[in-house]
Amino acid sequence: MPWWGTYILISIGLLLIGIILAIWDKIKRKKRIKTLWNKQNTLNRPKGNHIKYRQYFDYLQINNKHYIDDITWNDLDLDRIFTKLNYNFTTVGEEYMYASLRNIPNHTVNELLIKKITNDQKFRERVSFILADLGRSTNNNASRFAFRHKSDEQYNPWIIIVSLLPFLSLFSFYFGISVGIFTVMLAISIVMSLSMRFKSKSELLYDDIFYAVKIIDTASDLLNLKESHLDTKPPNIRSIKFLSYLMLSDDNNETNFALQIINALKMLFMTDYHIYHYALRILRKNQASYAEYYQVVGQYDSSYSVGMYRRTLPYYKLPEIGPLHTEEIYHPLLTHPVANDYTHNRGILLTGSNASGKSTFMKTIALNIVLAQAINTTTSEVFRYQPGHVLTSMNLEDSLSKGDSYFIAEIKSIKRIIRAIEDFPMTYIFIDEILRGTNTKERISSATAILNHINSNKNTTLFAATHDIELTELLKDTFDFYYFREHLTENNDIEFDYTIRKGVTTTSNAIELMRIYDYPEHIYQDAKSTLATLKKLNT
Template sequence: MEVILIIAGVLLFLTGKGIYDNYNNAKKLRARIIREYGAKADKKLDEGRAQSIAYYCREKARSRCPIDDITWNDLDLDSIYYLLNSCKSAIGDEYLYYLLRNPSDSIEELKERNRVINALAEKPQLRTELGFFLGSVGKIKNISVYEYICRLENVEIDSNLKHYCQALLLLAGVGLIFYNPAVGIVTTVLMFFVNVISYFKRKSQIECYFSIFSYILQMAGSAGKLGKVTAADKDSDLKEYTDKIHSAASKLAKITRGAEVFLNPMGSGDIFQSILDYLRMALHIDLIAFNNMVKKFFDKQEEFDALYENMGFLDSMLAAASYREWTGDTCEPELRTGLDDGGSRIEFEDLSHPLIPDPVVNSISTSRPVLLTGSNASGKSTFLKAVAINAILAQTIYTARAESYKAPCFHVMSSMALQDNLALSESYYIVEIKSLKRIIDAIGEEGAAPVMCFIDEVLRGTNTVERIAASTEILKKLAGNAGMCFVATHDIELTFKLEEYYANYHFEEQVTDDEVTFDYLLHEGRTTTRNAIRLLGMLGFDREIVDAAQKSAESMG
């Protein structure tokens, strides 16, 4: 009787502690959700996770305006992704990346995103409950949820028969202890070690899939928390999405029912789970559950896609709302589809680069391609990147860091921060002309979205005479594009040769005897100043070198 009471007391204690831990964890999560909203995100992912988030993007259909690798690297969009990513779930991480790689040219789709973002921004209780729901699903390390789900068909499912036999032999050994203690103990110990060894051998083969199924359990189980989201959604702002999540999660729950007892949900470390861990090793109950779940899951891919897409969408929109709140100086863009209404005209006021704190802002209104000149370090490249990044943000989260932004929906492409490709034995010039060729090819694609391209220093990898000649013809071709082009150059000759094709703008500086200062403001017209030689002197080059270089430059005009 005393033993029974002790066991009952231990179970009661464990149950109580589990309830308390769950309550305490939920309280901490809710506080974190509230604290993080409107705070700077900028959370870096570890290397393994950073590589895995791209899988969903690669597998899903691309938009008409995909961001290719060159443009992504030119604009340092990894940093923009980290700046935006306050997502609460691993699904949100992957879906937000997908959105940034695939800007939309559908005004209807973009306005729907904006509607959801505004609803979350205006309703604290709704966004807190949504954040709690998504945070309950949580993150996952180093692997892509979507990738491993898609790879499930490659998993070799072993027979449950051997697991049942091993479990029964162990239980038989335990039973024998009451009749023949010596034989029972030997049998129990022997079978325990056999089962543990075979358990870890099999577990090592499917460890990643175990993590994924644990995550699916979290996803399916989180549907129970949707009630609070629905209750807070008094105006049904999210009903379309929460209904789809609930429906998909309910169908997935049918194949995972009871499995939460066997599969440790996301590595939970409480005492009850620790006890279950030993039962899993001894009786293989999680291996049996895994085999059963895999067999059933193949028929539920559609439900998983629906769950993934809708949860990822809501998580991404919550992150976008938080970004708007944090930066405080954004606007909702005015976008149009095609070039019939207003042509390729782009207008913005007080636009700035999202990664620069306390930035200098610039404005422009032009329907002509733009040719930028200016001295070194005057702000040309930063301006190009600022315009390109804001165009992408406008077509993903319906947000621009500007007072106003008006433009068509563009396919953004760039050729800026290029390097030699040593792996392919390609010089800088070869890499550069290939980069430019891909932009020209994109312009010529039938049915493609209009291209807005950004080029920093055209053909810098070759000699001056051929660079000017080739650049002139390439830029004429790009100017004939129905889209828009922004080009930065040090070649003043191009501003004269292309005057009828491009609008000239420049950045300038103030020069004193020992200092060059920049205002980083955009001015109309071509530049009339140079500072490259002066910078040599300011950085400590011998005066003899500087003076000789200056005389040589003056003699060349």
């Protein structure tokens, strides 16, 4: 057999080995996917703070002011909520769910699809297999093709000739074995060098394009399922369909020998360069259609994820529309939460000792409004509300790290709330320890004016917490008052029941906490004595 024949046979053999190993890997993955639902587990979820999910949201927010801002996101610890929710198979699902949690309009889940996935095992497994085949992208930016973007990438037709060099070099064996070997090795070196140079230069966009093509193929497969429960039917991008068969990458499994072999063969003929430019041209022409395909995958994946998340909850309820009312509501991040009932009539002011549950209660209400709007799920037995924009001013650590004093950070945070109640048709406002960064007299005076202003907006629902009992007298005509309390145990310790009650607190625990945490006795006694003196002065 001539040298070139051996060369071709080796190439075919390596390709077959790669295909066989890829099929075997897919069979093993399918077996594992079938166990995920009952085990409430995820498939190869990457870990670490370096993983980002907000690229799609960043594109959306440019032309949209209706979303959860960074202050509210951090106050409510929504990064942890997202982690709890994230049973997605794909980067698309993760980014779509992130945008949903940010309460971006038109990015809610499909309840019929969630029910179908939850109740129909065969349908769920089929959806899981399709989504798992798409998997995750290491670059996480394939959503860029759903939006206008600039690119200087130009196709060089001369690369076609360069790509054929390994094949054309085989004819050099007619001039002798030595000449043939030298020519083939030279051709391979040139092509591989150019392939690696191209991959290095365009790696990020390269990965995004290939993932985008797979997204289109995945969305088509999902829409072809019976009872998909999605009304959308994006226009076919036929000219890109066949590329999905060449979309092989080792991003999801660096130890997959089969994919490494196939990718090496693709580099040998610069296949990716040609597919890359062809796909880029098609995506530019079909931006709107691609956006629809992206959302199809996002809805399916996030619907699966929401269905799984609901299985992890002790109980949940779908939200209803009406005046704000909830029963047995609990905080979704707490291991042993205490449930509460609440009916809203007008703005409320919460009082209570340190660590009694004021902040947790406000976060519980705020989180459930966010979850109701994002995933049609609440951690309660009953939850009625009017959809609206959620803003908080509770924890300003990020602003402090940027150099602002606490008071300046708080002033800026509350100013954004004052602007928001004028811009949005319905707002939910949550303020914890208003203006704690200034002196008592100015704090009480300013807090009274600010809270009255916010509460006077008929489309605003206000929750505020304070240690300044004086505010209850100043706001008694316009606010309802609720409180949390504690009691001393037989061991002379402080115990909380975290249950909300109507009225104003009559207790405090700051001085007793110093005793419990073993402060020097004279500090504790001096504090009690000074407190008694202050109370006499105020009577």
